[in-house]
Amino acid sequence: MYTRMLAALAVVMGFSQAASAAETELSLAHWVPPTHPLQTLGMEPWAKSIEEASGGRIHITIYPAQQLGAAADHYDMARDGISDISFINPGYQPGRFPIMSAAELPFHFANAKAGVAALTEWYDQYAGQEMGDTYFCMAISHDPGTMHGKDKILVPEDVKGKNVRPANGTEARFVNLLGGASVQVPAPAMRDALSKGTADITQSPWESLYIFGADSLVHHHLDMPFYASINVFVMNKAKVDGLSAEDRKVIDDHCTPEWAEKMSSGWADVEAAGRDKIAADPEHHMYKPNAEQVKMWQEAAAPLTVEWKKTMADKGLDGDAIYNSLVEMLKKYDSFYGE
Numbered sequence: 001m002y003t004r005m006l007a008a009l010a011v012v013m014g015f016s017q018a019a020s021a022a023e024t025e026l027s028l029a030h031w032v033p034p035t036h037p038l039q040t041l042g043m044e045p046w047a048k049s050i051e052e053a054s055g056g057r058i059h060i061t062i063y064p065a066q067q068l069g070a071a072a073d074h075y076d077m078a079r080d081g082i083s084d085i086s087f088i089n090p091g092y093q094p095g096r097f098p099i100m101s102a103a104e105l106p107f108h109f110a111n112a113k114a115g116v117a118a119l120t121e122w123y124d125q126y127a128g129q130e131m132g133d134t135y136f137c138m139a140i141s142h143d144p145g146t147m148h149g150k151d152k153i154l155v156p157e158d159v160k161g162k163n164v165r166p167a168n169g170t171e172a173r174f175v176n177l178l179g180g181a182s183v184q185v186p187a188p189a190m191r192d193a194l195s196k197g198t199a200d201i202t203q204s205p206w207e208s209l210y211i212f213g214a215d216s217l218v219h220h221h222l223d224m225p226f227y228a229s230i231n232v233f234v235m236n237k238a239k240v241d242g243l244s245a246e247d248r249k250v251i252d253d254h255c256t257p258e259w260a261e262k263m264s265s266g267w268a269d270v271e272a273a274g275r276d277k278i279a280a281d282p283e284h285h286m287y288k289p290n291a292e293q294v295k296m297w298q299e300a301a302a303p304l305t306v307e308w309k310k311t312m313a314d315k316g317l318d319g320d321a322i323y324n325s326l327v328e329m330l331k332k333y334d335s336f337y338g339e
Helices: 002-021 037-053 071-080 100-104 114-123 169-177 187-195 237-241 245-253 257-279 291-314 319-332
Strands: 024-029 058-063 085-088 134-141 146-149 163-165 201-204 220-222 230-236 285-287
Touching (some): 037 245, 037 257, 058 245, 071 230, 100 114, 100 169, 100 230, 114 134, 114 257, 114 319, 134 237, 163 187, 187 201, 291 319
Parallel strands (some): 024 085
Antiparallel strands (some): 085 230, 134 230, 146 201, 146 220
């Protein structure tokens, strides 16, 4: 009898512990493959750290590869509670997040480690103005990406007349300024666009060419840190507001510039290693601009900053102050490419 009572008590205690271990279940939705380094080296360690810091009260289930919705819908999914946490690319909805688009301007990010800590600290000042219907957690990016094409790419003239799959809306505008046509599809669709001939060039970080199966379709590569495609983790505001004070602190402590750098570091290393892989493959050709050619690219991109500041002015915002704060933050973290 006593043994049976102990067994029954153990079962009850087991159920109690299981229930308390999952007081808060959170879903995290993203649109890259589950094998992507951002999930394996970033999201999974982050989710595990949250679970441990909360004493097991918060558990996060990850839904990769657009399982809960299309890539461009992930912000609205978090806003509406379809997902509790979403990994979004603001540039997939051009014009919706104009302040954040300053970070999409080419030739600003020298790296994706300290650079994303700078990005998160900078945007935390402004997130309430354009992402205020969600909880802004952190902004991250990959190792700076570049252009990869079916023909040589070295100077701006090489883009003229070409169809280009840009990384975001700002890069789409740059393609147009260069005389190319933009074919705007998310990263998972780049291979399809290239294989069907819809695109001649794609923008991508290096290893992502392999991740998304485009490495066999583009053999010519511009070897410079061209752009950063900005990504953000946002959370459902009601879900966060409904947490206990103790668990809310756990989330706040995991949505910081330091965690942004941790989230990006593994991904950045993998993407950077992709460049070495490309360089070692005799079927691929890399073109590194000299100082004069770099200046040609920067001068070609200059109108984008002018246009962005005008957009800010049209919205009653001080574009100079916002832009300068981004540059100063990147300099603070020794991550500004422009100098």
